[in-house]
Amino acid sequence: MAAVMVALALPMPSATADDATTARSFVVGDARIDVVATAFPSTAEPVEVAFVSVHDDEETAVEAAGDVLRDRGGRLVELRHTGNREVAFRLGGTAHRIDPNRIFTPAGRRATLTALSEWSQPADDVVAAFADELLSTLAIDDVDVIVALHNNTPDRYTAANYAPGGSLATDAARVSLRPGGDADDFFFVTDPGLFDALADRGHSVILQNDATVADDGSLSVWCGRMGIPYVNVEAEHGHRAEQAKMLRDLVACLAERRPKRGLRIVATPPSGCELVDLAEIDASFVLDNRYATTDNVTGIRLYPANTIYLERSAADRLARVQASLRGQGLGLKVFDGYRPLAVQKALWRVKPDPRYVADPAKGSRHNRGSAVDVTLVDAEGRELPMPSAFDEFSERSHLAFVDAPGDLLANRETLQKAMRAEGFIPLPTEWWHFDAPGWRAFPVMDANPYGRPLFPDAKPGEATP
């Protein structure tokens, strides 16, 4: 994949010898972005907080965070590249530019690439892969609260924009403006309890309206969608003492309220996320939904039909793989795509091994409609032999496994190459499984697109397997 990761150690000027700084370098086109994480020593924390700065020109915010975190401990993650707000990169001879706080949803990436340069699928893919990696670096699955650090220019982006009649009024569910305060210094939150607590302490606070907020691909929109409490600590450039005071008050509120994130599970796909029937995207896919038969690890039918659904952008991507394979006299057979959370739970009961089945408490990329299980077929639709069977839970399924006849390894490589060429991300333990870049933009869904009950053999009233 295009987002290449290199581990390296960078000095962190504001950190002391006790602070552990790690940096990972990501390549986006021809640009390098360092994601620098500093762990300030802390005693046991009641809530897991990640402090994050995504704009490289917002120095005041980073300094203020350092002032506070040196006292109380915590984890600060910063993007560093050129010292500019935006990231510029070239890809295939074309110049692109993004705002790194507009990359967390497909609509946001399209808008930022279009507004600042131009959109293309390859550019979208590398930016999406970077967004996924950045969220992984934040250890997003273990975080209770994201605290974003931002600075603004006087009177351009202010709390007043969110008041009734303001340019951003539809993004806000509630607004509390501090009388006589500087409207450039304010909190923007997704959690109603934190809204109240910060307003009670006399701060200007905006509560995001998750239902009506414009999908600009920002971290706040993404966190709102995923059910992760998010706080933006927004202050004017140079307001270091003011921003540190805001952060200290926030830390006190977090210790009091102890917000905990849970896994946000939705019953219907949100806007910008559509589950489509693969056969309607390209009728030439061979469909072999193993979980619609008894020939699978559970021994029972989990799906009511041999139909496979995927989130639309992943389905379109898979159709491009199919088109490129057709030129080689080959095609794809698809075993599974979108998987309702109820089915994930059934699989987990049979195979509670996270190397092969994702823990339903965390959710699988299949549950987001963004993972697909595939193999190769010839022009007649016959499966090409691979080093192991699909869903064989053994080392023979690993990509590193080489103790197999050369033609089988070559088939595996042909599949891997074709999928990677369209941006799909492989899984080291399963040669058949691929994630679409940008999978983190979609929530875990417990939807049933089949229009018929799942687990067709279950007796009425019987618990699902």
Ligand SMILES: [Zn+2]
């Ligand atoms: Zn899979």
